[in-house]
Amino acid sequence: MAEAVLMDELVEEILLRLPPDDPASLVRAATVCRRWCRIVSAPGFRRGFAERHRAAPKLGFFANLSDDGDQVARFVPATPFRPRHADRLHRRALDARHGRVLLATTTWPTNLEVWDPVTDELRELPRPAPPYPLFSWNAAVLCAAHGKCDHLDCRRGPFLVVLLDNLGPEDIHVYVYSSEVGTWSGPTYGPPSPRYGGEMVPPALVGNALYFLIVRSTAF
Template sequence: MEELEEEILLRFPPHEPALFVHAMVVCKRWQRIVSSPAFLRRFRELHRTPPMLGFLCNIAEGNSSAAFVTTVTQEFSSGNLGDCRALDARHGRVLLKCPGSSKNFLLVWDPMTDEHQELSLPVLRRYTYDWNAAVLCAARGPCDHLDCCGGPFLVVFVGSGSGEAFICTYSSDAGTWSELIATELATDAVSLMPSVLVGNALYFGFLIRKSLLKYDLESHEMSVIGVPHTLNIWKHVALDGGVGLATVHESKLCLWRKAGPEVDAGWTQDRVIELEPLLPGDAFLTSPDVVGCADGIGVIFLGARLVLFTIDLKTYEVKKVCKGRNC
């Protein structure tokens, strides 16, 4: 019955986008249904957590450059992004560091529309040892981030040097960088690992002295959070609405959670996942390493011998998503 067609189409699996292309060529009525904004909105609301259709990674082969790798059966987009390096991806946008004619610049890219905007790096007027940046939606009022592409965005720039850490922000509405704010609580080099957004706070990692830098997007305050010294190689991740840490130790994926919302609250081990039953045997010829996470959907990336795996923290399902490249 026609009145049930839309209800059936709404229940197509979101991780197989090519099915909608097939549906659109069945007849003009189905094409109108599938392409209508009302259907897209209902589809997003029904499935809520979006699937991971692909990921951006930096390929360390000669000069490191960003590449898009699809994880669906039917390839819809892939390839290299020139000489640019991916820094962050969130709320439908990608932040890239690209070489320019005279100096590096940032590029905010919408992969769905291929629209992009170049941003000059902020003028810091102070020595910068290392820096990183994040991108996120800047919509006024509540936003579920289901279709906020094309709206205002915010870029947060964090750097370190001369015994301090500092942050400034770029608003697409204002079109300028904000004044610099700084703290003397951190003296380490900022890590190039991507930021993690938890609630209204962004978290950045530091390299030498094990710590995280928390930046509150509402109060514009910074604070430094210590990391357990028992962890050697770790990545900060989002865990069920809170900030966490992930590391591999003796063939086990160890997840740590902040004991409380306070800055000085300690860390507790959340769970330990045995990797030997999940990964192929040759993955342990060299120790696997946590190389990143997919923000908001509970997926951890593990690298082992030029092979990249994902592990779903809800189902413990493991997938091989890239092979033969140093991601």
């Protein structure tokens, strides 16, 4: 008697119901056979999975720590998910948004990297645009189609990195890196800052506006 085989549509409906807070379950499903791997890897499946579960699960958070004197950006899990490289040595996590993490190297000269914890893909960006060492600065990463995208399946799509360089009271420069072009823009001059003090804390994205924290310093 021939063995019954589920149609692809039924297999997909079953796999779409796997818990979203455990991406490893999809990886395990993809190793069952080539057919399941093809179903799980299809762009339509990823979109359908995101539409079914809507709210993306919080897989964990990042802690910037000192490990025996070495700086490390450590992924602290909040679910069964574990990235392949949970510790990023000589790195500092600056921002995380839309499935991407923005890292800065803690060794000189400073470089920026965009990391996908789920696929472990790490993309090193060109050197930031300012022709001098960064001193008081911060950066953010976001989907390049923000405002038009529902962010359900844009993790592999184009992204932007916004770099704010706070040189002093009269010198706030903003640079934008586009993954589609692969280069940084020239400087856009922002409003004067009251004093030095760009704080390296995650910026807030409200609507289509990014907000960076700049602390007023006090002279004694």
